[in-house]
Amino acid sequence: MKNFLLTAAVVFYAGLSMPVFAQKAETPKYVGNIEGVKEYKLSNGMNVLLIPDQSQSNMVVNIIYNVGSKDEGYGEKGMAHLLEHMLFKSTKNLGDIKKQLSDKGGVANGTTYYDRTNYYEIFPSNDENLKWSLQMEADRMINATILQTDLDKEFSVVRNEFEIGENNPTRVMIQNVFSNAYTWHNYGNSTIGSKEDIERVKAPTLRKFYEKYYQPDNATLVIAGKFDENNALKYVGDYFSAIPKPARELGGTYTVEPAQNGEKYFEIKRNNDQQIIAAGYHAAAFADKDYAALSALNEILTADPSGYLYKGLVDSGNASSVWAYYIPARDPGIIYYNFDISKEKNLDEAAKLVKAQLDKISTINYTEEDLNRAKSKLLKDIATEKNNTINYAIGFTEIVGTGSYKLAFVYRDNVENLKLEDIKRVAAKYFKNNNRTLGVFRPSSNEERVLPTEFRSEQIATLTKDYKGKALEKEPAPFETSIANIKKNLTEGTLSNGMKYGLINKELKGDKIQGSFRFRIGNEKDLQGKSAVASMTASLLKSGTKTRTKEQIQDQLDQMKSSLNFYTSGQNLMVQFSTYKNDFPKVMAIMQDILANSTFPENELTKTIAENNTYLDGQLKDPEAIAYNELSRLSSPYPKTSIFYTSTLEEEIADNKKVTRAQVVDFYNNVLGASNGAGTIIGSLDAKAVGSELEKTFGKFTAKSKFEEVKPTLFETKKVDKNIITPDKENAVALGTSSFTMKQDSPEYPALVLANEILGSGGFLSARLPMRLREKDGISYGVGSYLSVPVTNDVSSWNYYAYLNPTKRDAVESAVKDEVSKALKTGFTQEELDSNKKSYANIRTTSLGMENTLINLENSKLLFGVPLERYDELNAKIQNLKLEDVNAVLKKYISLDKVTSIYAGDFNKK
Incomplete structure (x- = not known):
């Protein structure tokens, strides 16, 4: 890894050449502290926010630039x-950014949106x-190389990302609502950009955009x-204050x-079975109280x-189903x-009914109960975000884009004060x-048109x-x-029915409590042919009890800023919850009521079936869904009588x-139960009280089963x-699998894990498959491999995936096989x-800092007897591996002669 020292002097490039600027390092100036967010500022104009949380074992550095697709000019669509x-390629001082991110084992990403x-x-x-x-972010702020050779490869990667969205009817509808609703403002343009602009822009043009905004x-x-x-502020001063404020x-x-001027209407015709009606209304900016x-x-x-x-x-x-999407936006x-x-409904008749319901919105007599319910839900979401420090810091990205991080608190206050x-x-x-934006144009007189309030920077x-x-x-x-330390803070117990539980005494931000339970259920006879029944049962558990309606359950959870979810997977009923310390007994009481007194209303079953099948209708011609389904059916051809049988989508x-x-x-009544299950709770709770609540x-x-x-x-x-062949689809997918026998306690498991890391899953896009297909050839936006090696049985597999333009099908197949063969x-x-x-060691350390x-x-320990020490033992074994061990295990378990591959896409495209 290359090292560099950026202190009092930096080379700053603007165009072909610029002089060296010498500037004394400056300590960021303290501005204020709002609810734990400490604000500082440098004289070059950069804002700095510190959000310390000593309960974490991880840290995040997030740099936000006030530039998005909103700022793109003619011919620049998609440039941001x-x-x-x-900027994940290289810099003049650091070299390969992705390689160094990979070496450090962190979780990294970059995102772009309107603002x-x-x-x-x-x-x-x-x-x-x-x-x-901080060194790295300071360096790529001004020293990104932006080479034409890198740009030539990245064109098709970004294009492939665009094509993935084009396969999704919902994403297509969102983009078309926005593009039809806006006549002049850039919010009407897709952030991912115009394929034509993306593929034609040259490195010098992209560099001008970079030098203008990345300051x-x-x-x-x-x-x-x-x-x-103190160290953070020192490093910020060392590496960023030396960058001069641009002229x-x-x-x-x-x-x-x-x-x-009137209602707008558009229609999209694509090869898909999913029917969607969408509507968009011009509304308020995030800074507006109306938001x-x-x-x-x-x-x-x-x-x-x-x-x-x-x-x-x-x-x-x-x-x-019905849902709304309303982004916090600068304008x-x-x-x-x-x-x-549902595809069984007449779309034209449904559109009339939808419009009739939308027309009622302005005349409904809303109640205080409506308001209180909505405020509880919004404030729960705000609290949940704030009390997860890492997500909170990343979530500030959107708020900063709207004009000021303080608007997050202004918005919260506005919600609390709603009347x-x-x-x-x-x-x-x-x-x-x-x-x-929905229907057709109609002439109309005496229109009272809606003009949203503009917020300028000085107003914010x-x-x-x-x-x-x-x-x-x-x-x-x-x-x-x-x-x-986890073992030191761990309390375990067993309930009267045999269920095991663990409590990890770790104080979380905001006194948050979260937990996950896994109940092993049924047998081959009692589960045969009941996959759909099991799924529906879990989906309907919150639909009402003898003492609470569905609405009351949801309202009570929202008022407590809590969540509770159920789902099934194979022989498991999974239960997950999050709440806060004072409300833990109340959430447990709701869970007990659900498990003991659920009523399963007939109308809720009808709605759930319709919702699930509408989703599946949208998968019937989706390349990814089709490929995964067919791969599972080919590689695991169980008979229909088996609980492992993979049904077709139909x-x-x-x-x-x-x-x-x-x-x-x-x-x-007969299959669900907790006797053969376990659960783990994390948070600052009294162990005796937890045992009592779980027993209840x-x-x-x-x-009974x-x-x-x-x-x-x-x-x-x-x-x-x-x-x-999936006609009229812009994106394609390639999937492959190879089976073998192995359990996680196998002596060869560590070597196979590391072999797969090097081949397809390790580091930040630096394994062989992503380096070849994405970085070198530029033919896939997403590519990699993964292992499936269980704890309790030895049926295992190695798997790969790649997303691609249909015209690159042969190139992707050749590249994947070539890299595995090498x-x-x-x-x-x-x-x-x-x-x-x-x-690998670094990402294991990062992962151990995550509550999940x-x-x-702990759940694996309780259910399968996997000792907690195995987490460190696996890493220790991997660190002691020799090269010949890893190469030998790869050859033993992976063979191209045993890989079953599926390619789904419109391969008739030219």
């Missing part, structure tokens, strides 16, 4: 997004990672998690979308089961409504036919200048993320239609390369071995 891709672009890295908390991240006065740096604040003035955008009122109104309209649109269209069976945005319509008259006012103001500055926020919350206690739809309420009730919740939850684990069968895969023939190198050992990892480790 393309530049985001290019902003961001780059973030999540690493285990230590001074070396913090220092490197300190246009950036906000966020550092969050566990880190030394140019950005000026900002000034286009204001005029009021719409909070409109967000609450969206909840009132679309919430399941209380929403007015939900009741009017889903309960009646005229739509299978006035769009509220998007999506209505999924019923606010809901009625925005419903009347914005929900007019002439402000809607005035709005947020003296904002102080609420009182600071208590910081959670530090928690050392190590197996030894069979799954038919099976769903056959499910009856009587079957669901029978499955609930699960102690009597027992199944005896649990007997059904073991899978190994089917030896064969060499197959099968094409499936690995088998000549083996890996010592450099690859050493690099992937390091990145801790829960899954």
